[in-house]
Amino acid sequence: SDASNSNASSTCSSPTATPFPPDILNDVQKRRTFAIISHPDAGKTTLTEKLLLFGGAIQLAGTVKSRKSARHATSDWMEVEKQRGISVTSSVMQFEYKNHTINLLDTPGHEDFSEDTYRVLTAVDAAIMVIDAAKGVEAQTIKLLNVCRMRNTPIITFINKLDREVREPFELLEEIENVLSIECAPVTWPIGMGKTFRGVYHLHDDSLLRFMPGEERRTTAEKIDGIDNPLLDRDFPLEVTRLREDVDLIRSASNPFSLDDFLAGRQTPVFFGSGINNFGVQEILQALLDWAPPPQARDAGSRMVQPAEAPFTGFVFKIQANMDPKHRDRIAFFRVCSGRYTASMKVRHVRAEREMKLSNALTFMANERVLMEDAVAGDIIGIYNHGQLHIGDTLTEGETLAFKGIPYFSPELFRMARLRDPIKNKQLQKGLRELGEEGAIQVFENLATGALLLGAVGVLQFEVVAQRLQTEYKVDAIFEPADIHTARWLTFPDEATRRNFEREQQHRMATDVDGNLVYLASTRYNLDVTREKWAQVGFHDSREHG
């Protein structure tokens, strides 16, 4: 196979370009920044814990258990988070593994599915897709994969729960290929399932990894080399014939792994295992080191920014409010795109056209927040601020740049805000505008009436906004359902068309926080009819910040 780390050279300059500072280049090559995408219950949390275990970032017991019990309740762990005001520990986890620095970004993906989930995916260089082998491809998997596709993010697939009675592996691969339109290249192949799950055959290493149940084991699985090894006949008399047939078939019928296709997002290497038994997890981590790309060059509008160039740059991809009503500070999650962060450095806030001192940036080690001392491209730092930083904002050491690709998605849920106390109307408007600018929720102003409409991808966003309006703006608002099915950003071929459209459709039009025109469709049918009538007008279901 061409399973080598040849992609590492892609961040290097060509021989003629300016040489990058070797210390930065060296550190960048060791970075792997990724997220896990999955449908709820496929095993993301479990896999996260096992990955951290390999990184030595968490104790064997303890953390694992407390995280588990914290999932749906306000357990002690959540209380601690609340008192600290923020739950950053699960947002970004940095750990060391085999001389690499790995950043795992959590994609909130359960009840609290929101725009954050999407935006986090703009800050990673690769993703691990977890599939429940009994269920196959599920709704949220499809959504998240489509977001990854916007940036051709390389995907490593982990088919989980082989210790259960699940679906046939060939069938699962076919489903992934058909539903997600991504080619599968199996790297490991399961032997049996459920009670008769024996392990996986590693097609690249040509060895069998024997399955051993057990949660908190960190040792490597026992290996038997070679498909013709008589040890297989001895230890697996019932399974060995089928195994040899399957391996033969999969080798001749499936796509061989291609690093280029993987890096282009066209093909995904597939691993089988059982997260809860910590089986197959180490192989994924190895794939992440060997194949997933280190931080790449990023489009900053006027030019591409190389990850190892000396000037410090990056962008905000997520804002987390401090829920402590006494403090109005927020944490901006900032992805470094180039240069090196040093404590107290001065940077330029490009949009606001002002200087900022990064005196108190945080890094995120699993389970504790520590002051950040050093960060390069691929790393995430948390920057305390009082609302100056918005999603999509770029910071540089002076140059005017604007990193692209942080999307706004057409909301799926709409509400109107109504006040319990009408006297607070000004405060409400101010609060909604600011929260809209920050990216907590999408705010639209109706062109005809001036009424403010809120749009969200997940219902939890409304609750968060209601709570923040109360604590930060002292406004008690009720959200009522709005008669809107979906929103589309509009583009016009010329001014005249825009004016005509506006004359006819003004009551269905609004502006977003950046002044872009939006069409608010009452029903799917309404949207279709309007589109048909105005064929020359563009209706877009996402747009970029800025």
Ligand code: GDP
């Ligand atoms: P998440 O919702 O994607 O974060 O999924 P979790 O990691 O919380 O897992 C959902 C459920 O599946 C939990 O009850 C896990 O214990 C269970 N689970 C996770 N991995 C495995 C596995 O490999 N085998 C089995 N049998 N159960 C698993």
